[in-house]
Amino acid sequence: MYDSSLGGDDTLEGGNNSIGGSVFNGLAGDALEMYDYSLGGHDTLYGGDLQAGVNGNITNYLLGDAITMYDASKGGDDVIHGGNNGNNDGTGIVENYLYGDAIEMNGSTLAVLVQDHYGKPDDHHHVSHHVEHHVEHDNGKKHGKKHVEHHVEHHVEHEDDDDDHDHNHDDDVVFINASPLGGNDILISGNNAIDHMYGDAGNALAGGEDTFVFNDEVGTFFGDDIIYDFRQSDGLHGDQIEIDFADVDFTDLVFTDDFVTGDQIITVHGDHGDHGTITLVGLAGAHLTVGHAGDPGDFDIII
Structure with missing residues (x-):
C-alpha cells in the first residue's frame, strides 16, 4: 500500500x-x-x-x-x-x-512539498496544518493531528530571493521524521x-x-x-x-x-x-x- x-x-x-x-x-x-x-x-x-x-x-x-x-x-x-x-x-x-x-x-524521512502563499512557514501551526491536510483520506479519516505533530520537525528548506526577499509564491519542502x-x-x-x-x-x-x-x-x-x-x-x-x-x-x-x-x-x-x-x-x-x-x-x- x-x-x-x-x-x-x-x-x-x-x-x-x-x-x-x-x-x-x-x-x-x-x-x-x-x-x-x-x-x-x-x-x-x-x-x-x-x-x-x-x-x-x-x-x-x-x-x-x-x-x-x-x-x-x-x-x-x-x-x-x-x-x-x-x-x-x-x-x-x-x-x-x-x-x-x-x-x-521502520521510520524514515519524508519530504512534503508545501505551496506557500502566506510567507515562509516558520510557524509550527502553519507547517502542521499543511502536513495534516496532506495525510487526509478519502473517507474523511485522518492519522490525526497529534500523530502528525508528533513527527513534524522544523526542517524547512527555503530558497532565498536575494533581490527582493519576496517569498509570497515560493515552494517549501517540509521534512518529516516519520514513523508508523x-x-x-x-x-x-x-x-x-x-x-x-x-x-x-x-x-x-x-x-x-x-x-x-x-x-x-x-x-x-x-x-x-x-x-x-x-x-x-x-x-x-x-x-x-x-x-x-x-x-x-x-x-x-x-x-x-x-x-x-x-x-x-x-x-x-x-x-x-x-x-x-x-x-x-x-x-x-x-x-x-x-x-x-x-x-x-x-x-x-x-x-
Missing part, C-alpha cells in the same frame, strides 16, 4: 488441521507492506485450529495490518483471535504469533495454545492502546502466553489485560517477579484448576493495578 491508500475492513480465517502433520497459516489484514501515509482497515483475523482428536501441529502468524510498515503509515483497530487446540490432554501443539499491526515498523503508528488492537489468546502477543510490532517503541484478552469463551486453559510490549505509555490510557473466568477471584491471580530474566509472570488459578500463565517481558518489579471490570471473575490489569 502506497500514498494515502486505505485498507478495507476484512475478516480472514486460517485453515484448520484435521488430519495431523503440520499446518502453517500466515495472514495479514491489509498488505504485505505499507508505505507513505497508508491507513490499515479495521480487520478481524482468526487463527486455524487443531481439531479435537488430531495429533499434529499448527502455527499461526496473524498480522493485523502488514508484515512491515514504513514512513507515516498507520495501523487499523484490529481484532485478532489465536488458534485453538481442541485437545485437552496435551496432544498436539498450537503456537500463535499475534501482531496487532505488523512484525516490523499502531492502532488500538485486541488480541485474544487461543485455548490450549502458546501465544506470542505483540500489541503493535516486534520492534515498536510506542503504539496504540492494545487489549490482551484471556477468557473461557473457548476453553478453560489458555496456556502459557507471552506479551512482549505491555506498556503504559501507549495512547492516552496505555495497554490493558482482560481476564475473564467465572471461577477466578482476586486471590487467584499470583504475580511473580523473575529478576533473572527481567520478566513478570501472572499465574491465573481457578476453582477447577489453573487457567494458564501470562509472561510480561521486561516488567519484573513493575507495579500492576488490578480492578474489577464488572462481572465476578472479570478483571482488568494495567501498569
Whole structure:
C-alpha cells in the first residue's frame, strides 16, 4: 500500500488441521507492506485450529495490518483471535504469533512539498496544518493531528530571493521524521495454545492502546502466553489485560517477579484448576493495578 491508500475492513480465517502433520497459516489484514501515509482497515483475523482428536501441529502468524510498515503509515483497530487446540490432554501443539499491526515498523524521512502563499512557514501551526491536510483520506479519516505533530520537525528548506526577499509564491519542502503508528488492537489468546502477543510490532517503541484478552469463551486453559510490549505509555490510557473466568477471584491471580530474566509472570488459578500463565517481558518489579471490570471473575490489569 502506497500514498494515502486505505485498507478495507476484512475478516480472514486460517485453515484448520484435521488430519495431523503440520499446518502453517500466515495472514495479514491489509498488505504485505505499507508505505507513505497508508491507513490499515479495521480487520478481524482468526487463527486455524487443531481439531479435537488430531495429533499434529499448527502455527499461526496473524498480522493485523502488514508484515512491515514504513514512513507515516498507520495501523487499523484490529481484532485478532489465536488458534485453538481442541485437545485437552496435551496432544498436539498450537503456537500463535499475534501482531496487532505488523512484525516490523521502520521510520524514515519524508519530504512534503508545501505551496506557500502566506510567507515562509516558520510557524509550527502553519507547517502542521499543511502536513495534516496532506495525510487526509478519502473517507474523511485522518492519522490525526497529534500523530502528525508528533513527527513534524522544523526542517524547512527555503530558497532565498536575494533581490527582493519576496517569498509570497515560493515552494517549501517540509521534512518529516516519520514513523508508523499502531492502532488500538485486541488480541485474544487461543485455548490450549502458546501465544506470542505483540500489541503493535516486534520492534515498536510506542503504539496504540492494545487489549490482551484471556477468557473461557473457548476453553478453560489458555496456556502459557507471552506479551512482549505491555506498556503504559501507549495512547492516552496505555495497554490493558482482560481476564475473564467465572471461577477466578482476586486471590487467584499470583504475580511473580523473575529478576533473572527481567520478566513478570501472572499465574491465573481457578476453582477447577489453573487457567494458564501470562509472561510480561521486561516488567519484573513493575507495579500492576488490578480492578474489577464488572462481572465476578472479570478483571482488568494495567501498569
